[in-house]
Amino acid sequence: MTPCLNFLPMPHIKLVIFDLDGTLVDAYTAITNSFNYTMRRLGYPQQDALYIRRAVGWGDRNLLKPFVKPQELSRALSIYRRHHAQSLRKDSRLVPGARRLLEHLVSGGYAVAVASNRPTRFSRIIIRHLNVGRYFSYVLCADTLPHGKPHPEILRRIMRRFCFSPSETLYVGDMAIDAQAGRRAKVRTAIVTGGSSKRADIAKQAPWRIVAKLEHLRRFL
Numbered sequence: 001m002t003p004c005l006n007f008l009p010m011p012h013i014k015l016v017i018f019d020l021d022g023t024l025v026d027a028y029t030a031i032t033n034s035f036n037y038t039m040r041r042l043g044y045p046q047q048d049a050l051y052i053r054r055a056v057g058w059g060d061r062n063l064l065k066p067f068v069k070p071q072e073l074s075r076a077l078s079i080y081r082r083h084h085a086q087s088l089r090k091d092s093r094l095v096p097g098a099r100r101l102l103e104h105l106v107s108g109g110y111a112v113a114v115a116s117n118r119p120t121r122f123s124r125i126i127i128r129h130l131n132v133g134r135y136f137s138y139v140l141c142a143d144t145l146p147h148g149k150p151h152p153e154i155l156r157r158i159m160r161r162f163c164f165s166p167s168e169t170l171y172v173g174d175m176a177i178d179a180q181a182g183r184r185a186k187v188r189t190a191i192v193t194g195g196s197s198k199r200a201d202i203a204k205q206a207p208w209r210i211v212a213k214l215e216h217l218r219r220f221l
Contacts, residue, residue, distance in 0.1 A: 013188070013221060015164040016105055017155060020116040021056060022174035022195025023214070024098045025126055028053050030091035031063075034084040038064065041079050042072060056196045057175045059117045059148055060084070081122075088125050094132070095192075097215030102135040104218060113138040113158045115171070115181075117148040138162070150177040152185035159185075172217065179205035190217055 018024050021031075028049070036046040044067060055063055060080060061073070068076045105112050112135055116123050120141040127133045138161055142148030145157070159169055166186040171178065174195025179202060182189025188208040193199050202210055211217060 012168070013110070013170045014168040015111045015113065015159065015162050015170070016221070017113045017115050017158055017169065017171045017187075019149075019171075019173035019175070019178050020114055020118055020123055020126065023172055023178075023192055024095060024102075024114075024132075025092055025130065026095050027088060027092035027126060028056070030084065030087040031056055033091060034080050034087045035063065037083045038076050038080040039067065042068060042076060044068060053196055054198075057117060057149075057177060059142060060119065060122075081119075084122060085125060088122060089129050092126050092129060094130055095214055097213060099132065101214055101217060102132060105221065106135050108221070110221070111162050111164070112136055113140065113162070115140055115149070115154045115158055117142040119143045150180035150184065152181050155181055155185035155187060159187075170220075172214075176201045176205050179207040182207065190220070192217075 021027055032049045032052050035052050039046050061077060064076045064080060065073060102112065114123065114136050118141060120143055123139060123141050127139065138158060140154055140158055142154060145153055147153055155171055159166065169187040171182040171187050171189045172192065173179070173189065174192050175197040179189050179191055183205065190209040190211055191202045191207045192211055192214050193202065199210065209220065
């Protein structure tokens with residue numbers, strides 16, 4: 001069994017888990033470019049950037065699956081992933097206030113982790129490219145688990161890793177599925193608007209908090 005990771009005790013919330021895309025990172029341009037490159041290569045119609053944005057968050061296989069024939073999905077994934085490895089290095093950036101919030105959390109003794117439906121390889125490319133690896137003590141992605149979000153297992157595993165309870169954990173995401181995952185894991189969940197989900201869809205999931213900007217989370221920490 002992996003030893004639990006222990007951090008300086010803090011009142012109330014002790015562990016903060018972040019989604020990656022749309023929450024800490026704006027990689028929508030990179031995703032759109034890789035998606036439409038794949039469509040062009042396979043002879044399919046290109047899609048509008050906003051339409052692609054709304055489809056993000058379920059992993060790259062699920063992103064491409066509705067747009068290509070089943071027999072071409074493996075090839076589409078190969079094309080997409082090869083292009084995306086470079087596109088992320090060119091067209092991904094931290095959302096405003098992200099680095100400042102991460103520095104605040106780490107300096108305050110919080111444990112900080114990432115729970116992403118994005119494949120591990122590409123999550124790590126983003127983290128290295130944006131030079132934020134030092135803020136995270138644990139990064140867990142859905143491609144290493146039987147189920148991705150909105151299944152709560154990814155959050156439960158991170159909490160077990162740190163030996164913290166749901167009452168000591170805050171999960172931060174940008175999508176309705178993040179709110180669903182948080183509720184199922186019984187953790188307080190804050191959703192930042194402006195990502196992949198519409199505010200109305202987020203509100204239907206009744207998260208603990210809905211905030212307009214990531215930096216607003218400092219009010220609760």
